[in-house]
Structure formats: C-alpha cells, structure tokens
Amino acid sequence: AQSVAQPEDQVNVAEGNPLTVKCTYSVSGNPYLFWYVQYPNRGLQVLLKYITGDNLVKGSYGFEAEFNKSQTSFHLKKPSALVSDSALYFCAVRDPRVTGGGNKLTFGTGTQLKVEL
Amino acid sequence: EAEVAQSPRYKITEKSQAVAFWCDPISGHATLYWYRQILGQGPELLVQFQDESVVDDSQLPKDRFSAERLKGVDSTLKIQPAELGDSAMYLCASSLYRGPNTEAFFGQGTRLTVV
Numbered sequence: 169a170q171s172v173a174q175p176e177d178q179v180n181v182a183e184g185n186p187l188t189v190k191c192t193y194s195v196s197g198n199p200y201l202f203w204y205v206q207y208p209n210r211g212l213q214v215l216l217k218y219i220t221g222d223n224l225v226k227g228s229y230g231f232e233a234e235f236n237k238s239q240t241s242f243h244l245k246k247p248s249a250l251v252s253d254s255a256l257y258f259c260a261v262r263d264p265r266v267t268g269g270g271n272k273l274t275f276g277t278g279t280q281l282k283v284e285l
Numbered sequence: 286e287a288e289v290a291q292s293p294r295y296k297i298t299e300k301s302q303a304v305a306f307w308c309d310p311i312s313g314h315a316t317l318y319w320y321r322q323i324l325g326q327g328p329e330l331l332v333q334f335q336d337e338s339v340v341d342d343s344q345l346p347k348d349r350f351s352a353e354r355l356k357g358v359d360s361t362l363k364i365q366p367a368e369l370g371d372s373a374m375y376l377c378a379s380s381l382y383r384g385p386n387t388e389a390f391f392g393q394g395t396r397l398t399v400v
Contacts, residue, residue: 211376258328277327
C-alpha cells in the first residue's frame, strides 16, 4: 500500500530565510507526487506536481520541490520565505499502476509552516 | 475562476441524527472525490466517482455512510446515524479525468461537529 510521511508537525522559519518541508513516500513503481497547501478557511490548492522528467519541479508562489528516487523523498523548498506562506502543507502521492481503484491520492499528515518577522 | 462548491460550510448535529453534505464539482469534471480530514491528519479518501459510477469506496463505512452522484454532476454524502467520531472536515474534490497525473481541485469543505 502506498503511504506518505511528513516527519515534522510544524516548521518555523524567519521571513527571508530559506524553508524546507520534508516528505518521504512509499509506493511500488514510479510515483506521481503532489504538494498541496491549505490556508485557513480555504480549500486545498495544488502547489506543484511531479509526473516525470526533471527532478526539480517549480510551482506556484516561488515554491519548488526536488524528487529524489533513491531517497524516496520529495521535499518542498523556497529560497526566501514570506509571512504569507504560513499555512498547512500536505504532500500526496498516486501510484500510477493502481488503475482499477482509480489511482487514489494518498496524503501525508501535514506540516504547519509558520513564517515570522 | 471555476471552483468546487460545497454546502453547508459548517454543520452541528446531534449524535444519532442524519446529516447530508452537497458538492458541485467544476463543470466538465468527470471524476469526483469525497475525503474526510480529521483534525491533525491528512485527508483520507472516502469515495470516488467516475461520472455517476463509484470506482472506489473501500474506505467508506457503508453501515452509516452513503454517497450518490445520480446524474454524474453534483453529489451528496450522507451519514445516518451520526456518531461522535464522525466530527471532521468533509472535503469534496473534482478532476477532469481519472488518470494518475490529473490534478484534483478541492472545495472549502464542510466542518461537521457531532455533539
């Protein structure tokens, strides 16, 4: 069964500093990976996705993520954090081989990012 | 910008009562998902529709939960009877098709509190 681990419940960073939110996954075969962000009182929004190709994926709001197959990781990064980046971030994975069940999207438990002045 | 619409936004119900949530996906999206997000956890898929057909309901507690998408457009998720442990955020999402690389768009959710 596929799974996603986000080892940090919360990440605190000062504005202007780089940020990293960690994600590791477990899936048979080549994964499709996503990062979603959840702002208060708003729905989940996709930030970026890795399907195939370049291991460094660029997404919305200056975020990027690096797919590392050997370490089964897909860490979210941003060179310079903003206070407005404070939100709940979810890593998610699909196993492209699971066709009968509709390619279920499995989420991690989420990481609360807090960016302070 | 097209959005997934959900109602109500908030619902408080008593234990053993029935409750229903409604979702209207983005126009043209064939795939519709219902997720449950318990506080402190990631969303968990309850049921997935392709048009009007259920393609995955393996995590749906079928003794009390039901879901339908009769015309392949909007959908209703029902709980009867509600239990205290059902308190959670219920999220609806839709995607254009069922493929693994397709992006799912989420609504704002319905926050259910069972008292």
